[in-house]
Amino acid sequence: MMIRRLWGRLGLRARITGLYALGGLLLSLTIALSTLTLARQNLVEDREERAFSVAVRNAQRVENGLGAETEIEDVGVLLDNLTITEGSFPLLQVGDATRALDQAFDADAVPPSLRELVEAGNAGRMRVRVNGRPLIVTGIPIPDTAAAYYEAAATDDVEDVLNTLGIIVLGVGAAATLLSAALGSWASRRALTPLGEVRLAAESLAAGELDTRLDPPADADLASLTASFNGMARSLEDRIERDARFASEVSHELRSPLMTLNASVEVLNNNRDSMTERNQTALDLLTDDVTRFTALVEDLLEISRYDVGTASLRAEPIDLVEFVRQSVHHSPYDVVIDVGALEYLVVAGDKRRLAQVVANLVDNAAKYGAGEIRVVVGHEDGFAIIAVEDKGPGVPEAERGVIFDRFSRGSAGGRRGHGTGSGLGLALVAEHVGLHGGEVWADDRLDGSEGARFTVRIPIGDIPDDEEWA
Known part of the structure; x- marks a missing residue:
C-alpha cells in the first residue's frame, strides 16, 4: 500500500x-x-x-x-x-x-x-x-x-x-538497466511531448489568447485529441466573442436612453428649488444612481472594445510630468504630486487612455484609502513610472493577483464610499496599460507606512521628431 x-x-x-x-x-x-x-x-x-x-x-x-x-x-x-x-x-x-x-x-x-x-x-x-x-x-x-x-x-x-563472469554480467546488467532508464526517459519525453503542447496551448487560452490552436499531428492516434482541443478552443473563442459583441451592443443601445435619462435628471435639477425637501432627497439619490449607471455603461462600452479587438492606441508624444499635473489639477481629492528632480519625461502614449488610468487610480485611492493621495512620477531602465499611494488599509497579498479582474472589489468591495465606481476601474487600468505595452501591480507603500501603492510602468520608447507625428 x-x-x-x-x-x-x-x-x-x-x-x-x-x-x-x-x-x-x-x-x-x-x-x-x-x-x-x-x-x-x-x-x-x-x-x-x-x-x-x-x-x-x-x-x-x-x-x-x-x-x-x-x-x-x-x-x-x-x-x-x-x-x-x-x-x-x-x-x-x-x-x-x-x-x-x-x-x-x-x-x-x-x-x-x-x-x-x-x-x-x-x-x-x-x-x-x-x-x-x-x-x-x-x-x-x-x-x-x-x-x-x-x-x-x-x-x-x-x-x-x-566470479569474474558474475562481475561482468552484473556490470552489463547495470549498464542495461541504465540504458533502459535512458530509453524510458526518451520514450516518455517523446510520448508526452503532445501533452506538453496541449498544456502550453491551454495556458495560452487561459492567458486570453483565444486564437491559440494545436497543429495537426502526424500521429493518427493524437488526431482526435487535437481535433477535440481545437474544437473546444474554437467554441470558447466564438462564445466569448458573442458575449463581447452582446455587451458592446447592449452598451450602445443603453447610451440613447441614458442620454435621455440624464437630460431629464438635469431638467429636474434645474427646477429643484420648486421641489419639496423630500423630493429633493429623492432627486439626489436618482442623480447619483444615474451617474453611476452612466459610468458603468461607458466603462462596459470601453472594455468591450478590448474584447472584440477594436481597441486601438492613438499614440502621441506626452510630457508625463505636466500631463499628470493637469490630470489631477481639478481632482476633488487631496492629491500631492511628487516628481523629485524630474522636469519633464516624454513618452509615446494615448492621452485619453492615460488620463483614465490616472483618474481611476486616484478615484480608487480616494474610495478605499483615507487622507492624502500621493502621485509619484519617475523613470527607471527605459520605463516611465506612475505610482499612486494612499493611506488606507492596503491590499492583502492574496487579492493582489485578482484585484485587476473585472468587477473585483477585494475585501473592501462592499463599501461604496463616496465614489461612483463600476467595478471596472482597475480592469480598465490594466487594459489601457497593457495596450501601451506596460504593466500595473499593487503592493505596499515603499516608506513602510500603512496604505497601498499602485504602480504603472510603461515603456518610454523612441520618440520620433515632430514631423513624423504630424
Missing part, C-alpha cells in the same frame, strides 16, 4: 522511466542468472568428468601395483608414479591406514558419506570445501586388496572464472 501511494505520487514521465528501468533490470537479472547457471553447470560438470576420468586411471594403476602383502608404507612409490596434475591430491587407504602425498588433503578431508559409498563398493564423487578451498573428491574402491583410492581436484580456477 505504501509503495502504491509513493508510486502514485510520481509523475507520468517518472513512472514510464521507472517501468522501463524495472523491465531492463528484470531482463538483465534473468539473463544474468541464466548465464551464470549454465556456465557453472558446464564448467563444473566438465571439471568433474575430467577429474573422475583421471582418478579412474590412477586407481587402475594403483590396483595394478598393489599386491596382497603390500604394506601402507610401501605405497608411496606408487603414488609418486601417478599422473598428477597441478591442484590434484591423491590419497590411498589400505585397510584402516591411509597415505597421502600432500597434507592439504588427508583422510579427515574425505566426506563421511563418500567414504561410506566407497566402502560399500561403489565409486563416487562429491564437491567439498577444505579449509575454504573448493575441491572435487573422487572415491574408487579397490576390492581385491581391501583398499580405496581417493583423489581431490581443486576447482579454484573454475570459481575464479565464475
Whole structure:
C-alpha cells in the first residue's frame, strides 16, 4: 500500500522511466542468472568428468601395483608414479591406514558419506570445501586388496572464472538497466511531448489568447485529441466573442436612453428649488444612481472594445510630468504630486487612455484609502513610472493577483464610499496599460507606512521628431 501511494505520487514521465528501468533490470537479472547457471553447470560438470576420468586411471594403476602383502608404507612409490596434475591430491587407504602425498588433503578431508559409498563398493564423487578451498573428491574402491583410492581436484580456477563472469554480467546488467532508464526517459519525453503542447496551448487560452490552436499531428492516434482541443478552443473563442459583441451592443443601445435619462435628471435639477425637501432627497439619490449607471455603461462600452479587438492606441508624444499635473489639477481629492528632480519625461502614449488610468487610480485611492493621495512620477531602465499611494488599509497579498479582474472589489468591495465606481476601474487600468505595452501591480507603500501603492510602468520608447507625428 505504501509503495502504491509513493508510486502514485510520481509523475507520468517518472513512472514510464521507472517501468522501463524495472523491465531492463528484470531482463538483465534473468539473463544474468541464466548465464551464470549454465556456465557453472558446464564448467563444473566438465571439471568433474575430467577429474573422475583421471582418478579412474590412477586407481587402475594403483590396483595394478598393489599386491596382497603390500604394506601402507610401501605405497608411496606408487603414488609418486601417478599422473598428477597441478591442484590434484591423491590419497590411498589400505585397510584402516591411509597415505597421502600432500597434507592439504588427508583422510579427515574425505566426506563421511563418500567414504561410506566407497566402502560399500561403489565409486563416487562429491564437491567439498577444505579449509575454504573448493575441491572435487573422487572415491574408487579397490576390492581385491581391501583398499580405496581417493583423489581431490581443486576447482579454484573454475570459481575464479565464475566470479569474474558474475562481475561482468552484473556490470552489463547495470549498464542495461541504465540504458533502459535512458530509453524510458526518451520514450516518455517523446510520448508526452503532445501533452506538453496541449498544456502550453491551454495556458495560452487561459492567458486570453483565444486564437491559440494545436497543429495537426502526424500521429493518427493524437488526431482526435487535437481535433477535440481545437474544437473546444474554437467554441470558447466564438462564445466569448458573442458575449463581447452582446455587451458592446447592449452598451450602445443603453447610451440613447441614458442620454435621455440624464437630460431629464438635469431638467429636474434645474427646477429643484420648486421641489419639496423630500423630493429633493429623492432627486439626489436618482442623480447619483444615474451617474453611476452612466459610468458603468461607458466603462462596459470601453472594455468591450478590448474584447472584440477594436481597441486601438492613438499614440502621441506626452510630457508625463505636466500631463499628470493637469490630470489631477481639478481632482476633488487631496492629491500631492511628487516628481523629485524630474522636469519633464516624454513618452509615446494615448492621452485619453492615460488620463483614465490616472483618474481611476486616484478615484480608487480616494474610495478605499483615507487622507492624502500621493502621485509619484519617475523613470527607471527605459520605463516611465506612475505610482499612486494612499493611506488606507492596503491590499492583502492574496487579492493582489485578482484585484485587476473585472468587477473585483477585494475585501473592501462592499463599501461604496463616496465614489461612483463600476467595478471596472482597475480592469480598465490594466487594459489601457497593457495596450501601451506596460504593466500595473499593487503592493505596499515603499516608506513602510500603512496604505497601498499602485504602480504603472510603461515603456518610454523612441520618440520620433515632430514631423513624423504630424
